[in-house]
Amino acid sequence: MQPGWLSTLAWISLAVGVVSFVIVLVDTYLYGHRQPARVMEIVWLVTVLYVGPVAVRLYWNWGRPGPRAPNRRGVVVTQVSRCGAHCALGFIVAEVALYGLDLSPDLLWIDYAGDYLMAVTIAVLFRLFEGPRRSVTRIWSALRTVVKVELLTITTFEVALFVWLTLAHHMVSGESPLRPDSPTFWFVGQLGLIAGFVAAWPAATWQIGRGRAIAAR
Incomplete structure (x- = not known):
């Protein structure tokens, strides 16, 4: 049984993410600050949704x-974001898609494999839809x-996320894993994504330092 304070904290954190999302949404589409690369509009909206006000500041600065x-x-902020x-x-899509599977804690690797593969798939789709053909x-x-520019950063991000989720x-839940129908699940996921964001920073910096990152804007 999860404590009531944890559920309350989860709702507050998720609400802060939604408010941050709305701030960037309004700035982008109401005030007309459109991104030269349209996929970056999705990137920043997703980033502020899980990082919150800190990501709003990053958006405002860079x-x-x-x-x-x-x-x-x-460039590093953009790459990590x-x-x-x-x-x-990838986490959201895979977790919702796998919701029907009643996985025990010993089978969480199935969730993680789905999250990782979906993240890489979305990265490829983003690159695909940036091009004219x-x-x-x-x-x-x-x-x-994606393999050359983003895979290392994505992998580092995902490892930190999976360690935190485990x-x-x-x-939090002991023998019964957290499920996507609980706000606590998404709060835990939010914290894991923030951990991934921080962990991925050195990897992105290293790639950019070696001249392997392609400007995303």
């Missing part, structure tokens, strides 16, 4: 279109770009 000189920190959005969307050749090109499942 994500919001405007006359600013590009710098290394802005982009890979994090793939992981967050969509063909089999373009799909392979998008896949190669710990949380044992600490």
